[in-house]
Amino acid sequence: MAISLKVNGAAxxxxxxxxxxxxxxxRDTLGLTGTKFGCGVAQCxxxxxxxxxxxxxxxVLPVAAVDGEVTTIEAISGREAQAVQAxxxxxxxxxxxxxxxxxxMSAVALLKEVKKPTDQDIDQxxxxxxxxxxxxxxxxxxxxxxxxALEG
Amino acid sequence: xxxxxxxxxTMLKASAGLVIALQLPLPGRAEAAAGDAPAAPIAPNAxxxxxxxxxxxxxxxxxxxxxxxxxxxxxxxxxxxxxxWSQMRAEHALADAALYKNLAFGVQGTGGxxxxxxxxxxxxxxxxxxxxxxxxxxxxxxxxxxxxxxxERGVLRHASGRQGRFGEFAExxxxxxxPQSVTLKDPSAFTLIGRDDGSMHKxxxxxxxxxxxxxxxDIMTPGMLTVLVARPPRFGATLTSFDDAAARAVNGVVEVKxxxxxxxxxxxxxxxxxxxxAALAAVWDExxxxxxxTATMIEEYRALAKTPGTLAASHGDAAAAFAGGGxxxxxxxxxxxxxxxxxxPMDGYLEWDGQTARARFGSQLQTLDHATxxxxxxxxxxxxxxxxxxxxGSFGRRAQGDAQFAAELAQAAKAIGPNxxxxxxxxxxxxxxxxxxxxxxxxxxxxxxQDGRITGWSNTIVGQSLAVGTPFESVMVKDGVDATSVEGxxxxxxxxxxxxxxxxxxxxxxxxxxxxxxxxxHTGYAVECFIDELLEATGQDPVEGRLALMGSQPRLAGALRxxxxxxxxxxxxxxxxxxxxVAAVESFGSFVAQIAEVSAGPEGPKVHKxxxxxxxxxxxxxxxxxxxxxxxxxYGLGHVLYAELDLNGGVPVQTNFDSYRSLRxxxxxxxxxxxxxxxxxxxxxxxxxxxxxxxxxxxxMAKLGMGRPSRLPMVRGMV
Numbered sequence: 001m002a003i004s005l006k007v008n009g010a011a012x013x014x015x016x017x018x019x020x021x022x023x024x025x026x027r028d029t030l031g032l033t034g035t036k037f038g039c040g041v042a043q044c045x046x047x048x049x050x051x052x053x054x055x056x057x058x059x060v061l062p063v064a065a066v067d068g069e070v071t072t073i074e075a076i077s078g079r080e081a082q083a084v085q086a087x088x089x090x091x092x093x094x095x096x097x098x099x100x101x102x103x104x105m106s107a108v109a110l111l112k113e114v115k116k117p118t119d120q121d122i123d124q125x126x127x128x129x130x131x132x133x134x135x136x137x138x139x140x141x142x143x144x145x146x147x148x149a150l151e152g
Numbered sequence: 153x154x155x156x157x158x159x160x161x162t163m164l165k166a167s168a169g170l171v172i173a174l175q176l177p178l179p180g181r182a183e184a185a186a187g188d189a190p191a192a193p194i195a196p197n198a199x200x201x202x203x204x205x206x207x208x209x210x211x212x213x214x215x216x217x218x219x220x221x222x223x224x225x226x227x228x229x230x231x232x233x234x235x236x237w238s239q240m241r242a243e244h245a246l247a248d249a250a251l252y253k254n255l256a257f258g259v260q261g262t263g264g265x266x267x268x269x270x271x272x273x274x275x276x277x278x279x280x281x282x283x284x285x286x287x288x289x290x291x292x293x294x295x296x297x298x299x300x301x302x303x304e305r306g307v308l309r310h311a312s313g314r315q316g317r318f319g320e321f322a323e324x325x326x327x328x329x330x331p332q333s334v335t336l337k338d339p340s341a342f343t344l345i346g347r348d349d350g351s352m353h354k355x356x357x358x359x360x361x362x363x364x365x366x367x368x369x370d371i372m373t374p375g376m377l378t379v380l381v382a383r384p385p386r387f388g389a390t391l392t393s394f395d396d397a398a399a400r401a402v403n404g405v406v407e408v409k410x411x412x413x414x415x416x417x418x419x420x421x422x423x424x425x426x427x428x429x430a431a432l433a434a435v436w437d438e439x440x441x442x443x444x445x446t447a448t449m450i451e452e453y454r455a456l457a458k459t460p461g462t463l464a465a466s467h468g469d470a471a472a473a474f475a476g477g478g479x480x481x482x483x484x485x486x487x488x489x490x491x492x493x494x495x496x497p498m499d500g501y502l503e504w505d506g507q508t509a510r511a512r513f514g515s516q517l518q519t520l521d522h523a524t525x526x527x528x529x530x531x532x533x534x535x536x537x538x539x540x541x542x543x544x545g546s547f548g549r550r551a552q553g554d555a556q557f558a559a560e561l562a563q564a565a566k567a568i569g570p571n572x573x574x575x576x577x578x579x580x581x582x583x584x585x586x587x588x589x590x591x592x593x594x595x596x597x598x599x600x601x602q603d604g605r606i607t608g609w610s611n612t613i614v615g616q617s618l619a620v621g622t623p624f625e626s627v628m629v630k631d632g633v634d635a636t637s638v639e640g641x642x643x644x645x646x647x648x649x650x651x652x653x654x655x656x657x658x659x660x661x662x663x664x665x666x667x668x669x670x671x672x673x674h675t676g677y678a679v680e681c682f683i684d685e686l687l688e689a690t691g692q693d694p695v696e697g698r699l700a701l702m703g704s705q706p707r708l709a710g711a712l713r714x715x716x717x718x719x720x721x722x723x724x725x726x727x728x729x730x731x732x733x734v735a736a737v738e739s740f741g742s743f744v745a746q747i748a749e750v751s752a753g754p755e756g757p758k759v760h761k762x763x764x765x766x767x768x769x770x771x772x773x774x775x776x777x778x779x780x781x782x783x784x785x786x787y788g789l790g791h792v793l794y795a796e797l798d799l800n801g802g803v804p805v806q807t808n809f810d811s812y813r814s815l816r817x818x819x820x821x822x823x824x825x826x827x828x829x830x831x832x833x834x835x836x837x838x839x840x841x842x843x844x845x846x847x848x849x850x851x852x853m854a855k856l857g858m859g860r861p862s863r864l865p866m867v868r869g870m871v
Contacts (some may be wrong), residue, residue, distance in 0.1 A: 017424075020422065024421060024422050027369075027370075028421040028422055029421070031370070034362070035363070036495070037369060038580065040581075041580075041808050044809050046495060051825070056505060073362065074363050074364075085362060088361040089361055094356070094357055094360035095220075095779060096495060096543060097219045097356065097360025098496045098544025099495045099686065122817065123817055123818035130809060130816060132493060132787070133783045134783045134787050134815060136786060136815075136816075137782045137822070140817065
C-alpha cells in the first residue's frame, strides 16, 4: 500500500508494508543511508532522526505511524547543526564513525532544547546513543564546544 | 624480544620471514587498484597516487575501522613526500597479497596493532620515492640539478625562482623509473610525524560527521537482493529440514535457499527479509551441538584449573618455593564469553557473473577472505576482486582465520546463481548469538611471600584456543600451548625467582576469536590484580613495589612512573570516598600504565577518572594515539563492568544491547593521556589501552574494601 511521507523537504509515496520501520524506508527505499542500523530495538540510537524536529528512533517507528516531517543527517541545517558538526570535526570525534550520525542528531536535538547544557544534561540526552569505540570523552567536549560557539 | 615473548604478531612475523624490502612494488597495479577513481597520472608505486589536481592519494593496505590507518599511513607518506596535509587523501587498496601484505603477517590483513609498526618504513619509502620522481621531473623541466631542488608543503622550488606544485609534474614523473633505493629523513627533520598542534585532522572525519561515509550496509546496486540467514539456535547444530511456505508469502521475498550455514532468505529490502526469517520454520540436528550452559562450563573449567596443565613457562622452582614455609596466597579469576559487538554488524556485498566476482565489505584478513570467496565460487583468485570498505568497528570480529563470513557471503551468492547481486546482513541478534567470542577463561593463581618479598608465582589457565583449526594454528600453537591463551601470563614483567605457568586447552563447538587485546584481555587482569594483592601482603606501595620488580622492564617502568606523576600518586588510599588503583601491561610492543579513581556506586564501582601513560615508540599521530587510548579504556571498562555472553543450555542469552550491556556516556570516566617520549620504532595503540583498566579499577576497589572482583563482569544482571 502506498504511504505518503515528507523527508528532508521532499514528498514521497512509498509502496511498503505499513509495519515497515521508518529506518528501512529511509535506507532501502529512499536511499538515505546516513541513518544507521545498530540494534533494531531502540537501544543504541544509531538510527536517530527528527520527526517534526524531535529526535526519534527510526528503527522502531512504523512508517505508517510517522506523524510529521522527517529530517535525517543528510539534511540537518541551522545554527545548532553547524555548530555540532564543526565541533565534531575540530575534535576529530569519530573513530569507526558508524554511530556518529545518531550522535550528531541527538546532540543537535539537545542544543536546540538546552542552550548551555551541563554534564548532567549531556548524560541525560546522549545516554541512549551507544558508541562501541567509546568516543564519549570527545562527544562531551564537542557538545560543550558547540554550546560555546552558539553563545558567541 | 626474547624467545619467551611470542605474541601473535611476533609468531606470524617469524613464520613469514619478515624482510623489509627496499624494492617497491611496480607501478601499473596501483592504476588498476584505482578502479573508478579519477585519472592517475603518477603511480610511483602501489601506495601513492598523485593527481593533476595536486591531490595525493594514499592506497591504504589496512582496513580503516576507527583505529586510524587512513590518517597514520598517509602521515608517513606525506612526511617523506614533503606534502601539505591538506592535499592528502586516503582510500583502501584492493586485496592483493603480493602488493599489500602486512609485513608482520606475510598476508594482507590487519590485527595485533601492527598497522603503523609494519608500515613505518614501507610507507615512508613510498613517499620518498614519489618525491624523488617529482624532483627529477622538475629538474628536467627546469634544466637544473635535482639536488638543488627543495620541496616544502607540496611545493617544489629552485633558487632560480622557479617553483611548481606536485600536480604540474605528476604526468612527467610518472614516465620516470621508480628509484630502487631512497634515503629516509632523520627523525629530527620530521614536520608531520609527531605533529601535535591540532592541524592534523583525521582524513576520514568529515564523512563520518555528515553521514556521507560509505559503509558496507550502505551499498545499493540495481537488482541487489538483501540476504538474511536463519542459523541454528545452538552452536554446532546443522539443518535437518525447513518449511518456507510462510516465509515465501511475505511481500518482497524473492527466494529461499539452503546454504551450508543455514537457510538464506533473499528479499527486496531488509524488512521483508526480517519478516520472512521470522516466519521460517526450521528443524535442526543438535546431536553435535553445544548443549551446556556457561555456568556448567565455568564449573568444569574451575575444577580443571586445580589440576596441572601443559607447561607454558617456568623458571626457578615454584613448587619448592610454595613448600618453603612462606605466606601462600591464592586467587581465582573467571572471565566470561565476550562478543565484540561492533556498531556495524557483519555485512557484505557480492556480485558475480559466473566468470568474475567483486566482493565489497569490511574485510580484515583480505588474503584469506579473497581465497575463500574464489574457492566457494569456483573461480581463479585473479578473477575475484575484494574491495575493502570502511568497517563500523571490529575489535577483532572481522578478522576470522576460518573466513566464516566471507564463505557465507559467497555461498549466499552462489546459491541463487550468477547476476543476482547480494548484500548479506547480520542483525544485532545474529551478531551477539553468532559466536566468535572471546573465550571463557579461568585463571588460578598462587603466590608466596617470604621475608617481605614475593618468592614464588604459579598460574594455571583454562580456556579455548582461537588458533586451533585455523591457518594460524601452525605458527601460534607450539608444544600444545596456544600463545594467545597465555600471552601476558607466561611472561610477566616482574622479577620473581620461582615461576610456573601452565594451560588447559578446552574445546567446545562455540567458535572463539581474538577480541581487542586478545590474551591480554584476561591475562592483564589476572596478573595485575594478583601482583597488587601480593604487594599488599608485603606491605609495599603498589607503584613502588611494582617498580622494584621491574628491573628488566625499563619501558614499562617508565610508563608507570609517568602515570604516577600525572596522577600525583600518593598510595591510592581512600580520600573523599574515592580510592585509586594502578595497573601496567605491555601488549603488542606498547607499554601502558593506568591509574583509575573509583568510588562505591549504587550498583558497584563508579569510575571517575583514568590516567594513562603510553610508550608506543615514535608517536606518529599523537591525537590518534590519545583517541585510541580513550576508546580502549572505554571498551575495556565497559566489558569488565557489564558484559558477559551466557549460554543457557547452549543457547545465547544476551542477544541485543538490552541485555549485552554496553558502556554509555554517563559511565565513561574522564581520561588523561600522557604519551611517553620515545625514539624507538613505533608500535600500535589500537589494543594496548584495553588491558590495564580492569585491574586498575579492581585494585582501587580493594582499597575501598570492595575486594578485587574474582568473577567478571563486576556488575552482573540486566541493563
